[in-house]
Amino acid sequence: MTFDRSCSLVVPAASKADANRLVAGLGAGQLGDDNFAARLSASAAEPATHFGAHSWQEADDAAIWSALPTAGGTLPEGVVWGDYDLTEATAKAAAATLTVSVVTGGTPGGNFDATIAGLGLQRVQAVDDF
Amino acid sequence: MPSYVGTRRALLRGAAVDFGPLLLSLYADGNQGVPLLPGSSHGVCYVEATGVSAATVCNAGDPVGTYRCNLTGRYLVAPSDSARPTYSVGSGLVWLDFDGIDDLLETSVDLVLPQAWAAAAAVQFANLTGIVNVVDSDRGPASGLRYAQMLRRSAATAQAIAFSTVPTAFTEGVGTVVAGAPQILSANRAASSIEGWSSGVSDGATATTGTPASVTAGVRYGASRSGTAGALAGFLQGRIYAGVQLGREFAATERTALESFLRAKAGL
Numbered sequence: 001m002t003f004d005r006s007c008s009l010v011v012p013a014a015s016k017a018d019a020n021r022l023v024a025g026l027g028a029g030q031l032g033d034d035n036f037a038a039r040l041s042a043s044a045a046e047p048a049t050h051f052g053a054h055s056w057q058e059a060d061d062a063a064i065w066s067a068l069p070t071a072g073g074t075l076p077e078g079v080v081w082g083d084y085d086l087t088e089a090t091a092k093a094a095a096a097t098l099t100v101s102v103v104t105g106g107t108p109g110g111n112f113d114a115t116i117a118g119l120g121l122q123r124v125q126a127v128d129d130f
Numbered sequence: 131m132p133s134y135v136g137t138r139r140a141l142l143r144g145a146a147v148d149f150g151p152l153l154l155s156l157y158a159d160g161n162q163g164v165p166l167l168p169g170s171s172h173g174v175c176y177v178e179a180t181g182v183s184a185a186t187v188c189n190a191g192d193p194v195g196t197y198r199c200n201l202t203g204r205y206l207v208a209p210s211d212s213a214r215p216t217y218s219v220g221s222g223l224v225w226l227d228f229d230g231i232d233d234l235l236e237t238s239v240d241l242v243l244p245q246a247w248a249a250a251a252a253v254q255f256a257n258l259t260g261i262v263n264v265v266d267s268d269r270g271p272a273s274g275l276r277y278a279q280m281l282r283r284s285a286a287t288a289q290a291i292a293f294s295t296v297p298t299a300f301t302e303g304v305g306t307v308v309a310g311a312p313q314i315l316s317a318n319r320a321a322s323s324i325e326g327w328s329s330g331v332s333d334g335a336t337a338t339t340g341t342p343a344s345v346t347a348g349v350r351y352g353a354s355r356s357g358t359a360g361a362l363a364g365f366l367q368g369r370i371y372a373g374v375q376l377g378r379e380f381a382a383t384e385r386t387a388l389e390s391f392l393r394a395k396a397g398l
Binding site: 002003004008009023027028029030033034035036037038039052053054055056108109112123125126127 | 179180191192193209210211212213214216229230231232233256260261262354356361362363364365367
């Protein structure tokens with residue numbers, strides 16, 4: 001295994017739930033996991049308007065991720081979307097809302113920050129909450 | 131007697147120190163907490179983020195979904211596949227790379243943590259941007275209770291933070307933070323004080339008042355949970371060579387011995 005593809009994903013808040021079901025269907029963990037833990041907004045303050053994720057993938061999987069938002073939502077064959085509380089239509093719709101950036105090598109922060117900057121977003125900064 | 135090969139570090143005069151007994155003693159008698167010791171016989175990193183059922187042992191470059199602690203039998207698990215740090219190897223060292231975006235490992239179940247605690251880590255910060263957490267026990271995913279933020283970097287220093295049951299926060303500096311090089315941070319929360327060390331040098335102690343919190347909370351490396359909902363925040367960008375979180379104080383001799391072990395793990 002060579003996990004050398006830096007994959008950054010961004011989804012609008014309204015589509016986060018279906019996007020999590022979508023990526024679970026693609027093998028990223030299990031239904032119920034939250035793969036989009038990075039909180040994003042234009043001002044770097046709450047509330048988050050978008051959510052992001054980063055993971056290293058192998059080339060084959062990275063190609064699947066890259067294709068997701070294209071052509072109104074491009075899905076791989078063979079996934080029973082009903083097992084992930086989606087239909088093919090809702091899975092396609094969720095895929096179409098994603099922004100996906102795949103870079104070979106590099107640093108995850110570099111890829112991710114360039115991706116969100118292209119969308120006019122910043123990471124919501126952690127604050128002292130005590 | 132457990133069978134293991136302890137990490138050894140050559141010292142001046144050709145002597146060697148076997149750190150296995152130290153690590154075993156820290157978690158003897160059912161002491162709570164979970165260390166993170168990749169690349170040692172004290173734990174195993176797996177690719178799958180599935181806890182006890184994880185089966186694929188990590189090689190260099192693999193994502194780490196589960197860490198099984200051989201000392202405690204507990205598991206640290208990434209809460210999602212995208213949250214997995216990377217198992218990295220180089221120059222005879224092993225460390226986990228956290229991406230600063232969504233990577234962390236945390237206990238798969240909350241632990242009942244006693245009042246006193248201690249933590250230490252060999253860590254390398256990639257930069258000095260924002261608030262990030264190295265070792266954290268602040269809330270569990272479910273409980274929402276405050277316990278401790280341990281070895282958190284804020285501004286130009288590292289901090290250790292403890293809470294009373296009110297909760298009132300007590301913060302003590304750990305010491306100066308650097309970027310791009312490994313360093314050893316440690317902290318103790320005793321019954322009436324909290325103290326931090328950077329590279330073995332104390333940054334002083336702060337007296338605490340009120341009743342120390344003893345709660346059910348998670349233990350995590352690389353991020354914290356904030357707010358009553360326990361949202362993930364403060365993601366570390368950098369390396370953790372090794373970390374220890376313990377549900378009691380370190381004795382002074384334990385802390386200094388542990389810092390020696392951590393220096394060896396970080397190649398210092």
